[in-house]
Amino acid sequence: MKHNDFYDVIFKRKSVRKYDLTPVDEKTIEDISTYMNTVKPMYENIKIEMKIVTQESVKSLLPIKAPYYILVSSENKEGYLTNAGFMIQQVDLFLSANGIGSCWVGMAQPKKGIVNESELEYVIALAFGNPAETLHRKDISQFKRKSIEEIRDTNGKDQLIELARLAPSATNSQPWFFSIDNYKINVYCVKSNFIKAIMYKKMNQIDMGIAICHLWVAARHFEKDLKYTFDKEEEEKSPSGYYYITSLIINE
Ligand SMILES: Cc1cc2nc3c(=O)[nH]c(=O)nc-3n(C[C@H](O)[C@H](O)[C@H](O)COP(=O)(O)O)c2cc1C
Incomplete structure (x- = not known):
């Protein structure tokens, strides 16, 4: 297999x-x-x-x-x-x-x-x-996802971010945002309002792990090393409406 x-x-x-x-x-x-x-x-x-x-x-x-x-x-x-x-x-x-x-x-x-x-x-x-429907999509146009511009600030790491963009999420909410800083991807999750938070907070955090898994698969594919760190400064710079999850350090 x-x-x-x-x-x-x-x-x-x-x-x-x-x-x-x-x-x-x-x-x-x-x-x-x-x-x-x-x-x-x-x-x-x-x-x-x-x-x-x-x-x-x-x-x-x-x-x-x-x-x-x-x-x-x-x-x-x-x-x-x-x-x-x-x-x-x-x-x-x-x-x-x-x-x-x-x-x-x-x-x-x-x-x-x-x-x-x-x-x-x-x-x-x-x-x-065993599936009783088609197993795979024919091409990328069949994914219902946000555009890459909606989920990151600058385009320096699009080769990796594209895979996070395609990640599955609960109710397809795609709660992620990535800020790119040279060799670092800072990962943020959308804050839900009070009612939504009861239902989604747990699912959103699972979704974030799924997107990070896709980034990790991409990094390995391009033979880059990826490490997770908690960076207090990046936490303080969380975009409005988002909370900080982690920073991924990518060694070229
Ligand atoms: C954490 C999580 C929970 C999910 N729960 C359900 C569910 O209870 N029922 C369901 O039909 N789909 C569920 N999904 C599947 C999503 O609806 C699906 O991943 C999303 O719509 C994107 O579609 P795709 O996976 O076909 O790309 C879940 C997905 C995730 C990541």
């Missing part, structure tokens, strides 16, 4: 919402589990768990009926939602690169007793299975 460079798949991946409900063969499930154990964290110090379950283990009111779900639970620590987004997006891209459909499902809830919530907090699910 393909698992090295997901650069190309970012230009064609899409959410798959219709599935063939017959089981995926065992070897494929095994390969997915093996890959899940190798995904890179954004923050090494946060404990996270991913568990593959079948449809019976999630509450049934979901609009997306898939044969499998990856249930994600994490230690609740600073940055845990962004870290979860970063890690699970690697799985989303792995599935898409290998002919398997997937879709993030913020609305999915595991049935009682399926995940052990004593230590870790349930975060989100990723539905997957």
